[in-house]
Amino acid sequence: MKTSYNKYRPRQTRYRKTKSIFSSGSFITTLVVAALVLFACTHIWQNVYILNLSTEVSALKKERNLIEDLIKKKQVEINDLCRHSRIEQLAQDKFNLRQTASENMFTLISKRRFSGTSRFADLIGSFKKVADHFPVISENKAKAKEIFEFDEE
Structure with a gap:
């Protein structure tokens, strides 16, 4: 019998040590204090x-208000610059333009609709019309003109 008691004795000692660690009041107190510290740190x-x-939201609100004020100021400035009286004054001062009488004004209304292919055709047609007004010089005249211009210099 004595041998069987010694055989199981180390196992009982280990069981008692782990049981004594968990059953002691200091371990539970330490665990509760650690949980409270963790909760306090998380809360802070x-x-x-x-x-x-x-603070970031308040800074963004200030920035938004500043941008809105800037937009309002620029809108007032745009409205001031777009006044007809100012534009007419600039046209008279800088470009020497005069205001025309109402009987000399007319409005052009285009009845055709533009599409992608017709726009290209209209562009080509416009170039042809402009090219019709260019002076026509034959190749021989151009060569002769180059010779004479070269001699004059």
């Missing part, structure tokens, strides 16, 4: 994160 981190987000 959340508060700091929320404060950072709120």
Whole structure:
């Protein structure tokens, strides 16, 4: 019998040590304190994160308000620059243009619709019309003109 007691004795000792660690009040207290510290750290981190987000939101709101004010100022400036009286004054001062009488004004209305292929054809037609007004010089005249211009220099 004595041999069987010694055979199982180390196992009982290990079981008692692990049982004593978990059953002691210090382990449970340590576990509760660690949980409270973890909860406190998480709570503080959340508060700091929320404060950072709120400062970022307030900075973005300020930036948005500044941009909206800038847009309003630019819109007022655009409206001021687009006034007809200002445009007419600039036309008179810089380009020496005069205002025409209403009987000299007319409106052109195009009755045809433009599509992609007809636009290209219209462009080619416009180039042909412009080319019709260019002076026509034969190849011999061009060569003769080059010779004479070269001699004059």
